[in-house]
Every structure is written in structure tokens, then in C-alpha cells.
Amino acid sequence: MTLDVALGAGAEFEAVREIVTRTGGVARGVGDDAAVLRLARGDRLVVSVDAAIEGVHFRRDWLTPREIGWRAAAAALSDLAAMGATPVGALLALVLPAEWRSDVGELAEGFGEALRFAGAALVGGNTARGERLSLTTTVLGQAYAPVGRWGARPGDGVYVTGRLGGPAAALASLREGTPVPAEQRARFARPLPRLAEGRWLAAAGATAMIDVSDGLAADLGHVAAASGMRIVLELERIPALDGIFPALAAASGEEYELAVTSSLALDVDAFLERFGVLLTRVGHVEAAHHGDAGLETRSGGRRVAPPAGHDHLTR
Amino acid sequence: MTLDVALGAGAEFEAVREIVTRTGGVARGVGDDAAVLRLARGDRLVVSVDAAIEGVHFRRDWLTPREIGWRAAAAALSDLAAMGATPVGALLALVLPAEWRSDVGELAEGFGEALRFAGAALVGGNTARGERLSLTTTVLGQAYAPVGRWGARPGDGVYVTGRLGGPAAALASLREGTPVPAEQRARFARPLPRLAEGRWLAAAGATAMIDVSDGLAADLGHVAAASGMRIVLELERIPALDGIFPALAAASGEEYELAVTSSLALDVDAFLERFGVLLTRVGHVEAAHHGDAGLETRSGGRRVAPPAGHDHLTR
Numbered sequence: 001m002t003l004d005v006a007l008g009a010g011a012e013f014e015a016v017r018e019i020v021t022r023t024g025g026v027a028r029g030v031g032d033d034a035a036v037l038r039l040a041r042g043d044r045l046v047v048s049v050d051a052a053i054e055g056v057h058f059r060r061d062w063l064t065p066r067e068i069g070w071r072a073a074a075a076a077l078s079d080l081a082a083m084g085a086t087p088v089g090a091l092l093a094l095v096l097p098a099e100w101r102s103d104v105g106e107l108a109e110g111f112g113e114a115l116r117f118a119g120a121a122l123v124g125g126n127t128a129r130g131e132r133l134s135l136t137t138t139v140l141g142q143a144y145a146p147v148g149r150w151g152a153r154p155g156d157g158v159y160v161t162g163r164l165g166g167p168a169a170a171l172a173s174l175r176e177g178t179p180v181p182a183e184q185r186a187r188f189a190r191p192l193p194r195l196a197e198g199r200w201l202a203a204a205g206a207t208a209m210i211d212v213s214d215g216l217a218a219d220l221g222h223v224a225a226a227s228g229m230r231i232v233l234e235l236e237r238i239p240a241l242d243g244i245f246p247a248l249a250a251a252s253g254e255e256y257e258l259a260v261t262s263s264l265a266l267d268v269d270a271f272l273e274r275f276g277v278l279l280t281r282v283g284h285v286e287a288a289h290h291g292d293a294g295l296e297t298r299s300g301g302r303r304v305a306p307p308a309g310h311d312h313l314t315r
Numbered sequence: 316m317t318l319d320v321a322l323g324a325g326a327e328f329e330a331v332r333e334i335v336t337r338t339g340g341v342a343r344g345v346g347d348d349a350a351v352l353r354l355a356r357g358d359r360l361v362v363s364v365d366a367a368i369e370g371v372h373f374r375r376d377w378l379t380p381r382e383i384g385w386r387a388a389a390a391a392l393s394d395l396a397a398m399g400a401t402p403v404g405a406l407l408a409l410v411l412p413a414e415w416r417s418d419v420g421e422l423a424e425g426f427g428e429a430l431r432f433a434g435a436a437l438v439g440g441n442t443a444r445g446e447r448l449s450l451t452t453t454v455l456g457q458a459y460a461p462v463g464r465w466g467a468r469p470g471d472g473v474y475v476t477g478r479l480g481g482p483a484a485a486l487a488s489l490r491e492g493t494p495v496p497a498e499q500r501a502r503f504a505r506p507l508p509r510l511a512e513g514r515w516l517a518a519a520g521a522t523a524m525i526d527v528s529d530g531l532a533a534d535l536g537h538v539a540a541a542s543g544m545r546i547v548l549e550l551e552r553i554p555a556l557d558g559i560f561p562a563l564a565a566a567s568g569e570e571y572e573l574a575v576t577s578s579l580a581l582d583v584d585a586f587l588e589r590f591g592v593l594l595t596r597v598g599h600v601e602a603a604h605h606g607d608a609g610l611e612t613r614s615g616g617r618r619v620a621p622p623a624g625h626d627h628l629t630r
Contacts, residue, residue, distance in 0.1 A: 032541075036359050036463075045354060045455070046351055047349055048348060049439050049441050139349075
């Protein structure tokens, strides 16, 4: 592993050792210029990178170091879930300010927990000092037939996993300084990348898939644009956590649930039984005419303005 | 490509478009959760990540934005060269402060030039705002039989490509505010990852290989430790740029030349003819006894203290 280091004398090797040991036995190939991996024969490589930066993507007083580590890995792994891919490895580029130095072990533990959850090895890294904590995660996966965003077809059903709105509601409470209900906090602080679910959906005939990071409405808009289709989202159908309005649920970002289109009706009961996670039909795909590809939101059968997207901490 | 963005409204899509267009036609798979790549059958995946951070790895007044982009990609690609791997793709996670916003096109151009030099596609990215410019580059390569650091054996010859000392001498001049000779500046600002050379060396029977990023002495120390061997480096043999003392050349970091051990004598004339680059025998490998694996530096046949390693901007 290329855990290259620019922390200054003394601290550096200790930090690397802590990262490798406290990610918990998932490190592989330590001590070379680059890591070497073998993919399953015939599979393609699926790869993505995601950054989590203090003050942009999270705040120190809202999350524990362990949660920050988990979330950084989970957010990146979710991109593999959205392709129906199986995780293989991850690389962590860490920028570590002096005031975070004592937290590196807990950051690594949370990061490693998410990797173990996903069955991925830590195969590389880079550590540098800096003024803001950041974790840049590259994830490597494999899939025989990865599912993109561009395959939605007229008549497809549109489905989403889980129940939405937790992260948006948790963020609102954190900003206001009011208590955060446990279920909302869990969805915000420890999101679960839907990896096994993504593979199930890919095998069940998903024509397009995306993870809900910008908000369901915004992400379905991405699918519609990439597919050149019109996607109709029915607000009343959106599965939300208790007490959360559909419009908030549709705008809530960093959910890491999966939104999927399928020409075959998906067996939502079998999905629930297998994963203990809801799968809900929330709309359908129509052909676009006259360049009107995009998302149409409906409520009570009537067209309504789409909910605003999620913009990290800037809203 | 997951060019995810957290720059704030307006600027964000423009920055991404600039990155994609100005890397110059090497972007692939734009607009999905993750990029999909196919490796050559039987080849292994070789992967590494490297960060370039303003104030830690470079200073704004020392390099143009285009050079900063080139160097970030070249440094990461050099890790693939050291494994004898062929580059396939790269992902760029960019942290872009407001005062660098107008330079994003030039940064991307330099980054893209290095990718084209290497034959690698830009297959993913992430853009976020922040206070310090940083470019975190993940590189993906393929090799049937990657060369590690751990295979040096007693009796092997030790070789290094190119002529060393340029970056250290350039850095010293930049710090002192004195003029930097063109050849030194080129080696510092636009290092060439030795990719074709690395594949040639791997095919010629390299037993261990490393790129010179910490300085030749320090990096040969890494090979010696990983291989459990004693490596003898003869200072007088080190090929240096004109006017640079061997000890400075041996300590000069971010060279991105390759150091290699081989049980077969390497044809240095054929190498020079093919690549226009020196290949010089600088020492040999001995068995370690009583736990004395490591580097031994000699001058005039006598043991001397090893040159200090390179520590980015902190020295």
C-alpha cells in the first residue's frame, strides 16, 4: 500500500500504523508503490472517488470521528451499489490537521468498519497534513454487467429502496440545535450503502440505477436526462420516515438509498423479506417529446414544482 | 464519471465542464455513478493514490497552474511506472479555493497532458470548495506480472534511470530566490513518469523496482527493508545533473526516476538508445546478517553516512 506520508517527522509513521491497524485487518498489499488486485474473470472494473471535507460535507460537532470515517467510506461505496457492483478495494487519501491527530485511530476504525461491511480491503492511501480534515475515498468494484443511469425506457416502473427524509430532518435539527430522533440520526450518521440490494436489483432487471445523494427528485432528474426520458414521480408514494413530509423526503440528500427503473415489475415483498428494507414503486418512465426529457413531479395526479435538491451544507 | 461537485451554485457545473473539456478529450464514462473499465485478460489491476496540496507539496509562486496539474498526475503515474504497469485511467479529486477558480482550466490542461503522455483516460472525479488547493489523483493500471519492492536478491545489480539532483537543486534556488537553471527547473516542474522505461525494466528481469520520490538513498532503503537485504550504494556512481554533488543527488526527492534491482546485467546501452535516458549501475545487493537489512552508502570504497531523505517542503 502506498501510504505515503507528509505529516512531518515522528508523527507520520505512527499515523500510518494506526490507520493500517485500526481499519482492522482489511489492509492488503501494504508497503509497495501501488496495490495489486485481481478481478473475477470477465468482470469489468467499476471505480469512483468521493471526498468528505470538514465544513463542506460534515461538521465536527455533529459527528464522532468514527461516524466521519464510516460515512466517508459508505458514501463512496454507495456509488458501487448504484452500479450493481461488488466492492473489491478502497484507497484513502487523508488530510489530517494537527487538532485531529489524536482522532486518527477512530477515523480509521469507522472507515474500516464500513469496508468490512462491504467486503472491501484497504489497498492504498496517502496522508498529508493540512488545515481542514478531509477524507478522499476511491472505491474499486467489479461487475459483469454494470448498471448505468442511461437505460430507462418508456413504461418502466420507478422504485426506491428504504424510507427517505432522515438525513434532511437530522440536518435541520442539528442546525437549529434541537434534539435529533434516533432513527433520523442513524440515517444521517451511519448510512448503509445498499450493496447487496444493488446487486439484487441489477439481477432482477434494473434498466437504470442511481444512489440518492442529491435527493430523490434531483437524482431521478439525472436518470431522466441521461436516458433521454421523462420520469414521473408521485409525491404521495414516496416512502418517508415517520413524521416527514414527502416533499422533504424527495429533497433529502446523502440518503444512499437506491433509485431504480425496471421494465419488469419488481417483487417488493421478496425484496423486503430478503433485506428487511422497503422497495417502493414511486413513479414511471415516459417517452420524452420535443426535448422535454427530465423529471415531472405529481401530487394528487397534478403536476407540482419539483422539490429543491440537496446542496451539502450550503443551503 | 462521477464529477460530483460541492462548489456552490453556478460555478459548479462550469468548473466540471472546464475540467472535462480541458483535460483534452481523454475523459471517458462521464455522467454515471462510477466509471466502468475493462482490463486486458489475465492482467492484474494496479492502483495507487497520491495527493498534491498547496503549501505542503508545492507553492503557488513556484509553479504555473499547468505545471501543478501535470505534476499531480505525473507523481501518481510514477507509482504505476514503478510496478511496470500500463496506465489505464485516473480519477481526480479537486479541492478548489475561490482564488484558484479562474485557474481550473489550466490545472485541467496540465493534468490532461500528463494523462495523454501516459495513455490514461480521466475516468472520474470529485470537486469541492476548500481553503487550500489540492489535487488527489488515483491511478489505475494493468500488468500481467507487477514488480514489487520486495524481490531484491544477493548479487543483484542496482540501477537508476536518468540524472538526479534537479528537483533538490531547483527547490534550493527557489527558496533562496536565486535563478533556477532551465534543466533543473524542467526536472522539478515537469517530471516525466518513466512508464515505458518501467515496462522495459520489468521485462528485462527487474527483481524489485521503486520510483525515486523520497530520494535515491531513502528509496533504496525501502527496497532493502522490504526485501530483507543489504543494499550497497556507491555515491561516486550516482548520475547527477551537471554541477550537482552526489550526496545532494542521492537525497533529492520527487525525481520520479526509477531505481531497480536485477539479477541479470541490464543492457544500459540499449536502454539509452531506446529511451534517450541514462541507465546507470549504482550499487549491488548483499545478503543481510544479524538483522542489518538496509542501505549502506559508500564513497571511495568506504562506508559513509547516508544522505538525508527528502521531506517535501518541511526541510
